[in-house]
Amino acid sequence: MTTGDGAVVGTTQIVNNGPRTGRWNVVIMGDGYTSHQLTQYRDDAQRTCEAFFDTVPFDQKASFINVFRVDVRSTDSGADDPAGCGGTGATARTYFDATFCSNNLRRLLVVNQNTALAVADDEVPEWHAVLVLVNSTVYGGSGGAVAVSSLATGAQEIALHELGHTAFGLADEYDHLASCEEEGHDDYTGAEPMEPNVTKASTRATIKWRDQILQSTTVPAMRNPDCSKCDRRPSPVPAGTVSAFEGARYFKCGLFRPEYTCKMLELGRPFCAVCRRRILRTLPTTVPSVRERSAAAAGTAVRNAGLNPRFIGSTGSNAWVFSQSPAAGTVVQAGSTVTMRTRTGPIP
Ligand SMILES: [Zn+2]
Structure with a gap:
């Protein structure tokens, strides 16, 4: 023991x-x-x-x-x-x-x-x-x-x-703890959960993964019509659609998950897009090369790599990057800052 x-x-x-x-x-x-x-x-x-x-x-x-x-x-x-x-x-x-x-x-x-x-x-x-x-x-x-x-x-x-x-730091996305018949897990009324893959928000403007929801997608995609029962209807949208699906983190109602299913809901499934992004933002990454790129393009490249841009100098439409730190190709922890010095005017 x-x-x-x-x-x-x-x-x-x-x-x-x-x-x-x-x-x-x-x-x-x-x-x-x-x-x-x-x-x-x-x-x-x-x-x-x-x-x-x-x-x-x-x-x-x-x-x-x-x-x-x-x-x-x-x-x-x-x-x-x-x-x-x-x-x-x-x-x-x-x-x-x-x-x-x-x-x-x-x-x-x-x-x-x-x-x-x-x-x-x-x-x-x-x-x-x-x-x-x-x-x-x-x-x-x-x-x-x-x-x-x-x-x-x-x-x-x-x-x-x-x-x-x-x-x-991912939450369970399933809608019950011990069973669908358990007491006290019908409707969630607590605070907004801290995990990135569950939310009590149900509108496009307030859901924490809103930037991963396509404009053409209905939000929420599914609401549970009977909070005393687990909702086992099939998905109304194609697999991989990011929206909000009611039933998550041990509650049948009041909490939403990003996709119909996910490895945080049932084994044998892929991680959903929101969980994948969280994972990628936690793992180390390579600093992209941003020298001689416009400030706007450099900022996008840095953010896409899971890093935070920090500019010294102008970020206006004619600004471009003339030095960066850390150097391109350096392996850093996701979320690290890339500092870029900019100049304005034509790139020589
Ligand atoms: Zn997930």
């Missing part, structure tokens, strides 16, 4: 795309693997890693991502599975103390986050995201300070969904 129930064996970098500074560093660790099961763990970690790089939009940013595998052995195999949740009642002595049934939901699989973060700090101090694979085939996962996934069918999808919470 504690770090006395195992040990950190060692760390291997399984994907190396450059220096840890300037790259996005993912750390995978395992819980409930005995020393004899570490070979299996390495295969599980490898499969997860491959699924990660096969997923949009991570595939577009592969060269900015490093992956590290921390091998941890546990005394026992598996995880605690309390009978109170319908589990087997099994207990397992494991290093990160993985257990199902957090918040009385069997699928909510958690580990000791402080232990996992401490191991990450020791092994890969430059980490950005920690994922713990739990050696159990019971369905489960969670996304808090660390992402947790079991080895249930579709485990890689669970891991990607939980990383959506942990690394990118």
Whole structure:
């Protein structure tokens, strides 16, 4: 039940795309693997890693991502599975103390986050995201300070969904917590959620992802006609349409999601456009070349790369950029500032 129930064996970098500074560093660790099961763990970690790089939009940013595998052995195999949740009642002595049934939901699989973060700090101090694979085939996962996934069918999808919470601050987009029949989840009346992929706003002018909604799209695309029931009608618009769809973040009404479906709603689906943009704005990016471009065009190029433009000098219609910092091609964290000095007049 504690770090006395195992040990950190060692760390291997399984994907190396450059220096840890300037790259996005993912750390995978395992819980409930005995020393004899570490070979299996390495295969599980490898499969997860491959699924990660096969997923949009991570595939577009592969060269900015490093992956590290921390091998941890546990005394026992598996995880605690309390009978109170319908589990087997099994207990397992494991290093990160993985257990199902957090918040009385069997699928909510958690580990000791402080232990996992401490191991990450020791092994890969430059980490950005920690994922713990739990050696159990019971369905489960969670996304808090660390992402947790079991080895249930579709485990890689669970891991990607939980990383959506942990690394990118994405909300669950589904419309119930335990079931569609539960009490207290009919109509949301709280504050505007902070996550980028859910909102209580339902008009084009107020929805936080309004710049991703086409002028020709109806807003909202779907409202739930009966807030006592989950709305399971088919989408009235083509897949991939960004608008507002009622039912999100455990409520049947009063909260909207950006697309009809998304990996934050159901496994096996792509991340929706709003979630993809959040991910891309979090990962490192390359500074574009803006020298000798007009100030307007340079600003657009910088913003399109997920960076903030800062001009020194005029930004008028005849202004152009004569120097930039950082230099073009530099890898920086998304959201970084690119400073550009401008001049006016013809480009010599
Ligand atoms: Zn989404």
